[in-house]
Amino acid sequence: MSEFNTIARPSAHAGKLLENKTFFPDPPARGPLAPYRKQATIDWRKLKLSFHDETSLELQHRVWDFARKHPLFAHPNQTLTMDEERHLATKRMYVVQNEKMFTLSDFLERPDLATIYHQAWIAYEPSMAVKYSLGFGMFPSVIRTLDVGRLDEIVERNEKGEYLGAFGLTEIAHGTNAKGMRTTATYDPTAGVYILNTPDFEAAKCWIGNLGKTCTHLIVYAQLYTADGKHHGLNAFVVPVRDPNTLQAYPGVTVVSHPADNLLARTGDVNEQGEFVSPFKDPAKRFGASLGALSGGRISICGIANVYLTKAITIALRYSASRKQFGPDDAEDEWPVLEYQSQQFRLFPHLANNTVIRVFNLWFGKAYGDMQLKLLGGENIGATGMEVHALSSAAKPVCTWAARDGVQECREACGGHGYLKLSTIGDLRGNNDPNCTYEGENNVLIQQASNWLLSVRVKGYEKFAEVSPLGSAQFLAQYASLSKRKANWKSPSDAGSIANQLEALDWLVAYLLEESYQKMSTLRQQGKSSFEARNEVQSFFARTLSIAYGERMLLFVFAKFLANLEAGPERQALERLGSLYGAGTVLRHIGVFYQGGYFSTQSNAMALLQQSVLDLLPTIKRDAIAIVDAIAPPDFIINSPLGMNDGDVYRHMESAIMQAPEALERPKWWRDVVHRDYVQSKL
């Protein structure tokens, strides 16, 4: 698997970097968080440097500092209407686009920084960031990948900000089943144009970021027909939809004719004779390649989801350290709620998820970037492409659901104040929600991973040695010995050992794979079609298999990451989080371990796992606020009175509440309370 060679580790140079107050400003010496910072066993700056190097810190700082200083980027102090929000996001997008803070040549030098840059904007405000990345990132990138040099002008004018793009695959009645799209493109050889047609409202392109109000060009996926009536599958076309000078939609946007050159022709083209020609002989492969340009999206979403979780867990943990409630009868003060086991039990698993996913994203982003560079250089990437497809199909659900559940728990853990609009946790939840649905609806997408595992299993377990260069499934080649493995834990710390947990998860994936395979075979023998059998093997089997496969890989990558870190309290703190993640993962699948016999020689395995979790909670608590310091963005980006660096929750709340317009006035419509003449007016 790819090594973590771009992730900086403490070194001679790091010593100097640690003194940099721009990247490592001193936390407030007073206030409710100070005691927690004092009791920490770790240096938060060193911990931060295990996820960052100087360049990534600098880029992140540049983005956030730009936003903090630019007047257009000040946070509004009241809720905007959707139109106001769109307007503001659009203006901000053009300002950012004009800044060229991270260019194509920056990317070619350090592809891994693309996610740092993108996630910094996501952390600031996603509606701008998503508009920006669709319109000025994905749009030109898809054209560059699929065009054969005919549409360079569009890319150039996009780069100048004159054209804004959008990406149009989904229709009202088809999203998940991309092949089922009903928009057609029929080539008219006489005029040399394609006639694009959306037969009805159900086939209307929909859910297309930027399309609704602002884009000038849309990449339309349509079923291609040549004049002879032959169907050539789904192909991509660049269609001008609005006049860039007036932003008026072109006439007949439901039926648009446009020049033949606008077919993105790398995977297939229509020649002068009106015939379809393609370098791909197999239409299924052509379809795959035509959609292949999108495969980075899922990996990117894993990172975006974790940005929301980072903000939520920062807010919830700082709030928990500041908020006091109850206490022993003889105590003078109430306790910070972070002191309660039940609060630790609610929040620390999500801090652990956040950390393990953070490291996984760093690694996956790099592995994917390496693969892209090889592809661009014409190298053969062998089995990597398929493994990336399967792994990203499992990882996106695992990461986005982790964010969904984590953000929700953080909301609840902040009580009523977490429900306040100004806490921003509700927005984080709303922003993460579509991550579970777009770029492959999680429940459907996740089948891609089990489909791949099952297809290799059919050929024999030994094949796993060849198909998994990234290490997500290589271990399955040892199925024979794996399947006989049993737990041999003597103590809670055995149950908490990441190495032991990985052994258990290896077994789990192997067991679920074989169960799914056997269930599938039985269904086939009962006369079910492969379509039916695949559907009926999902619940409890293939679906759980995909999830376990993803969860195991997260811990596997984390263990490798730990092995590369310098020994010290920071590594220990990370180990504890990995251990909590591992114990939680095994506990979620506990029934399978018992039923499958992995615990057949020790029925107390669950109790050992539970005790390992309970033992971890107070040790993690000691460092929790320092860990948050290492991952939290600056206050301007956190933008929640509950989660500021000084922990001064009530002062920030008071100021936010009092600054709200008309906070202290009676409503303008007070007469409708006092007089109520509308009550008597009968129908």
Place this chain on the structure above:
Amino acid sequence: MSEFNTIARPSAHAGKLLENKTFFPDPPARGPLAPYRKQATIDWRKLKLSFHDETSLELQHRVWDFARKHPLFAHPNQTLTMDEERHLATKRMYVVQNEKMFTLSDFLERPDLATIYHQAWIAYEPSMAVKYSLGFGMFPSVIRTLDVGRLDEIVERNEKGEYLGAFGLTEIAHGTNAKGMRTTATYDPTAGVYILNTPDFEAAKCWIGNLGKTCTHLIVYAQLYTADGKHHGLNAFVVPVRDPNTLQAYPGVTVVSHPADNLLARTGDVNEQGEFVSPFKDPAKRFGASLGALSGGRISICGIANVYLTKAITIALRYSASRKQFGPDDAEDEWPVLEYQSQQFRLFPHLANNTVIRVFNLWFGKAYGDMQLKLLGGENIGATGMEVHALSSAAKPVCTWAARDGVQECREACGGHGYLKLSTIGDLRGNNDPNCTYEGENNVLIQQASNWLLSVRVKGYEKFAEVSPLGSAQFLAQYASLSKRKANWKSPSDAGSIANQLEALDWLVAYLLEESYQKMSTLRQQGKSSFEARNEVQSFFARTLSIAYGERMLLFVFAKFLANLEAGPERQALERLGSLYGAGTVLRHIGVFYQGGYFSTQSNAMALLQQSVLDLLPTIKRDAIAIVDAIAPPDFIINSPLGMNDGDVYRHMESAIMQAPEALERPKWWRDVVHRDYVQSKL
């Protein structure tokens, strides 16, 4: 336990009722839902009558029909600002208040109809319904309960709509710990007034429905001090906060002086000599009684949460029957997504939860109403009060989390369209969210149930025979035999039997109680205080115990309900839902069953449970749309293009989208896209 004697069962009269087209309008004969209605084994009208009688149907219909016809109650076709929403909710509230559709005398005749009435308004729109029930329900009811006849005028003017009330317990820095409130009320015997004082922002009353903008009177909970400096705990005062003629806040709302009569004096009073006198000798009991007026709130919330889940599951299942995606290679049409096992597996457990909770709420509402009537009649309610407290403390978390998870799954199961504002599922999620927090934050509240169980356990298991007239814990008196019980399931249908599942859940509660008790004892022996021991026994033990105790009672009540129903396909359909609920509940706790030895003679128990679930899914599918017809409110109340009675999703979406203001226009700020002069303006 209370019998279901107010819930109508098919009878001679029911036959005529079934023909009533007002209550049972014929569903559309065509469209995507028609085939599902044809294949159903049940009569949806009969199913509906197992939850309703004629009077409750009539009341519900009256509310919904009133809303459908009154112009002020039309659904806005665009998102309102918060101020607009408040304004509209306020006007609607006064209109409803003026209608007197369900009066105190109606309540005294049929207390169980109070929830039908309230939930009908919740289903229509909760911001109005909550304002209404706080201001005109809870406010006068608390005064009636705690006043000694001095504040009748306030109640009367409230009834006329002249005064609007609010209920002020929570402060900025204290919610869960009610005893920790810092607002004080100091009696000044010279002037005969109380001086109420909020020392700082942290003690400001906050989160008080109606207080922000509209109420005239606030019930303030404050620490009472007499002139001699003595402290008499938390007491309730009625404080005028706004001039009812101008709605201007009175001067010094942070320090308000008001007449001595405004102390709600049933639990304690200050006499003419300025001394505190109370009928309660024990201050802890006085505090309990002072807050006791609120105990119906939790039960009410169980029902409200289920209303949101009802709407969400209606939308998701109708959408799933209408939405087509993929299909076998040889099929002409794509399949409705409801045909896929994975979609059934996602949604049916929430339909089962919804049904089991629906029945539980009917029963609990009735049991609580009976108890209230006894209290009003001066009868001794014995152990019931404590059991209601414990059970409602477990049931509120179980029911509101079920709604939280169910609504979220429904959102995801509708894909991108479920994320649309107009799907309304996002609003249902937002509306349910505070249910998890107010009237007792779930994670703290739930400790009340385990505290009670543990306190009885300390006295000995035989005591459970006396303390549980409602049946939530009576079975624990048989601990000795219970704890030796083991599963003896031969087939998936054994695992799916509700009777067997109840046996398993009885064992589970007993096992978790004993584990929690033993863990607690160990902690005490290690020298931990009772405060510490109680905190450290929560995770995995006491918390899980409370949840299992609540979940078991839900199934217990459901089994009793089934036993009272006439045999027939409707009862069978309900049995399947109960069985799915039971299997899911046992599966969630599967590790405990294995570890505790309940499955020690059959390691395949999990496989049997899983197979029972898989067997249930297609049989439930056959009736799913008819079940929805029995629980769904009319289209006007559903108000989601995804979930209408005709299943015509795309036509309703098209109409909703096209009717949105400016749907087809360029944005007003189009010049900011085309010209972008703000981009160059440097800082």
